[in-house]
Amino acid sequence: MRRLREAVFQLTFRTCPFGGSYAIACGLADVVEFMQNFRFAGDDLHYLSSITGADDKPLFPAAFLDELRTFKFSCDVSAIPEGTAVFPHEPLIRVQGPLMQCQLLETPLLTLINFPTLLATKASRICQAAQGEPVLEFGLRRAQGIDGGVTAARAAFVGGCVATSNVLAGKLFGIPVKGTHAHSWVMTFDDETTAFREYADALPNNCIFLVDTYDTVAGVENAIEVGRELRQRGHEMLGVRLDSGDMAKLSIAARKLLDEGGFPDAAIVASNDLDEYRISALKQAGAAINVWGVGTRLTTAYEQPALGGVYKLAAIADEAGKLQPRIKLSDEEIKTSTPGVQQVRRFRTGGHFLADCIYEETLGADEPPADIHLADGSHVPVPANAEYEDLLQAIFRKGHLACTMPSLEEVQSRARRQLAQLPPATRRLQDSQPYPVGLEVGLQRLKQHLMNEER
Numbered sequence: 031m032r033r034l035r036e037a038v039f040q041l042t043f044r045t046c047p048f049g050g051s052y053a054i055a056c057g058l059a060d061v062v063e064f065m066q067n068f069r070f071a072g073d074d075l076h077y078l079s080s081i082t083g084a085d086d087k088p089l090f091p092a093a094f095l096d097e098l099r100t101f102k103f104s105c106d107v108s109a110i111p112e113g114t115a116v117f118p119h120e121p122l123i124r125v126q127g128p129l130m131q132c133q134l135l136e137t138p139l140l141t142l143i144n145f146p147t148l149l150a151t152k153a154s155r156i157c158q159a160a161q162g163e164p165v166l167e168f169g170l171r172r173a174q175g176i177d178g179g180v181t182a183a184r185a186a187f188v189g190g191c192v193a194t195s196n197v198l199a200g201k202l203f204g205i206p207v208k209g210t211h212a213h214s215w216v217m218t219f220d221d222e223t224t225a226f227r228e229y230a231d232a233l234p235n236n237c238i239f240l241v242d243t244y245d246t247v248a249g250v251e252n253a254i255e256v257g258r259e260l261r262q263r264g265h266e267m268l269g270v271r272l273d274s275g276d277m278a279k280l281s282i283a284a285r286k287l288l289d290e291g292g293f294p295d296a297a298i299v300a301s302n303d304l305d306e307y308r309i310s311a312l313k314q315a316g317a318a319i320n321v322w323g324v325g326t327r328l329t330t331a332y333e334q335p336a337l338g339g340v341y342k343l344a345a346i347a348d349e350a351g352k353l354q355p356r357i358k359l360s361d362e363e364i365k366t367s368t369p370g371v372q373q374v375r376r377f378r379t380g381g382h383f384l385a386d387c388i389y390e391e392t393l394g395a396d397e398p399p400a401d402i403h404l405a406d407g408s409h410v411p412v413p414a415n416a417e418y419e420d421l422l423q424a425i426f427r428k429g430h431l432a433c434t435m436p437s438l439e440e441v442q443s444r445a446r447r448q449l450a451q452l453p454p455a456t457r458r459l460q461d462s463q464p465y466p467v468g469l470e471v472g473l474q475r476l477k478q479h480l481m482n483e484e485r
Contacts, residue, residue, distance in 0.1 A: 037129040038345040038353065038371050040121035041139055044364050047151050047334050051462040052452060054154050054445050055122055056185045057146035058112045058425070062435060064138055065107065065426060070098040105131050107426040110374065111436070113150075113188055113444030114421060115452055117467045120388060121372045122147075122339075124422055127429075129346065136341045145178070146185040148337040149328070153189025154449060155459055156324055159306035161313065165322045166208050167194040168301055169329020182329040188441050190449075191324075203438055210271050210299070216243040226256040234265040238299055241270045241284070250284045254291035269297030269321070277302070278315035285318035297321045305333070306459050342367045353392065357480040363405070369480055370473060374421040377412055383451050385410045386421075389470035402468035410466045 046053055070078075075095050083089045105127030110116055123139060125132050157165050167186040173179030176198075183199035193208035194200060200207035211229055219225040226239050237260060241249030250270055257267030270288070272280055281298050288296045300312070301323035309322055326332055344367065345353040355369035370390035377384040387402045401409040424432045436444070455463040469477065 035129050036127065036347040036351070036353065037132045037343060038124065038126045039132045039136070039341055040125075040344050040368075040372060041123040041143060041339055041341045042119050042121055043144075043147070043337050043339040044118055045338065046118060047148055047331075047337055048155060049462075050151070050155060050459070051456045051464050052115050052117060052151070053147055053337070054150040054189055054448070055110050055114045055116045055143075055147055056112050056150035056188045056441075057143040058109050058123075059435060059438075059441075060142045060146070060181075061107075061109070061123070061139060062425065062431065064142060065103060065105075065429075066431065068101075068103040070101055075099055102429065103131060103426075104128065104429040105135075105426060106424070106428065108422040109425050110421045111423060111441075111444065113441040113448060115383070115445075115448040116147075117386060117465050119368060120374050120386060120467060121422065124372065126371070132343075140339050140341055144337040144339045145331075146181055146188075147339070148331050148334070149182050149185035150189035150445065152328055152331055152333075153186040153191050154445065155306045156304075156309065156322070156328060157190030158449070158457065158459060159309040159313070160322050163320050163322060164192045165190065165324055166299075167191045167196070167325075167328060168209075168323040169325035170194075170196045172326040173329045179329065184438070186328060187438060188445055190442065190446060191328075195323075205438070210238040210240050213240060213243045213273075216240065222249060223252045223255060226252055227259065230256050230260045230265075230267075234260060234263065237265070237267045238269045238271055238297070239267070240273060242272055242274050242280075246272065246275055246280050247283055247287070250287045251291075254287065254293060257291070257293055257296070267293060267296055269299055271299040271301060271323070272319070273300075273302045277319065278312055278317040281312075281318040282316065299323055301325060303327060310459065344369055345371055355390075355476060355480060357477065357484065359481060359484055366481070368469065368473070368477055370476060372422075372473075375418050375470075376421055377416045377418045378451065379413055379416050381451065382453055383465070384416060385412070385466035385468070387412075387468060387470050388473060390473045390476060401471075402466065403471055403474040404466060404468040410468060 078090055079095055081089045105125050108124045110122050167183050170179040173182055179196055180199050183194040183196040184203050187205050193206040195209040197207055199205050216222055216225040230237050239253040241253055253270050260267055277300055284298055298319050299321040300319040304324045305327040342358055343356050345355050348354050357369040358367040360366050371392050372388050373391050375387045385402050401411050426432055456465045
């Protein structure tokens with residue numbers, strides 16, 4: 031039957047987000063969890079049986095629902111590991127198995143990969159701008175729902191954030207939790223000093239005072255006063271937070287007051303609609319900020335709300351069971367898919383990534399190609415001594431988990447290493463240069479042949 035024919039689908043994206051030249055793959059852990067629990071329960075089938083078509087009769091035949099009742103996931107799945115730097119048109123996930131199963135996975139996979147990859151990339155850019163200083167994810171209150179906030183917190187950690195204000199995400203994923211009090215805390219008391227003092231009594235080991243409820247400079251002076259009292263009790267004020275005003279000017283003034291007041295190690299935390307561009311501007315202005323709390327513009331992917339990933343059929347078995355490549359054509363070159371069972375081979379020289387080559391596994395690529403065919407018709411020569419690795423790794427085989435999943439900390443470490451190995455021009459926040467990704471010559475010929483044949 032057609033739905034049982036073997037097929038190959040691949041998940042890719044077409045353009046890098048935020049005007050940059052790279053993305054950070056994220057979301058695979060949720061994909062694995064979904065696939066391990068991919069089945070149809072009794073209440074699922076009951077609901078599906080209640081859906082009607084335009085004639086008010088059941089939309090799904092009873093035989094189809096019976097098939098779902100005994101559904102057992104049996105696909106092979108390969109994927110590029112979370113935390114890997116990835117580029118347009120590369121298969122992030124490859125699914126091979128019965129056609130119906132592959133098709134049923136389209137929406138779940140896109141949902142589970144698109145948003146986390148977008149957020150991990152944004153976090154990576156913001157952490158680059160911070161130049162090694164801690165970035166805290168502060169965006170839950172502006173997130174698109176509870177699930178969006180939790181997903182964003184995990185992805186932000188993958189991208190380089192060191193902590194989150196989202197306590198639920200901390201519980202679920204083991205992400206360090208950091209935060210301060212709100213303006214409402216200060217406003218609850220008759221004066222700011224009393225508010226700080228009460229906060230110090232409640233949480234003496236977590237005192238970062240929000241100092242801009244009324245007058246920022248006076249707020250820093252009040253924080254120093256309470257910080258001295260806290261020190262006499264054997265605790266230390268961790269810092270102050272700025273959330274409004276001229277951040278560069280106020281942070282410099284705060285640093286001077288803190289140093290002169292005996293608190294040279296107290297951090298100055300900044301928040302208030304920060305992103306990579308504003309952080310870069312504040313650094314250029316000489317701001318004395320050394321911890322960055324980034325909320326709305328990170329957690330909502332404010333600048334670009336969607337990655338634009340796609341999931342396309344790349345091959346399907348013929349009557350003899352042999353996989354035949356498939357291609358989707360379009361008047362827009364960027365929307366023409368690449369056929370075949372694809373793998374991504376990454377070359378590096380001198381500690382940096384050189385180029386990626388997409389090749390068709392059934393055509394073979396035992397020897398590294400001499401050059402890589404780029405979309406613009408040019409070629410990237412590959413040095414004979416270049417190191418390389420194939421990025422897609424086995425995740426499921428015949429529906430069974432075939433790998434050990436890394437910890438979240440290991441994923442974050444991978445993302446940091448990957449970023450460090452990108453060519454500097456590719457990882458620039460502005461005016462970045464595209465990273466070379468192209469097709470192996472055999473795959474390029476196959477794609478051109480199918481384009482000519484279909485047209």
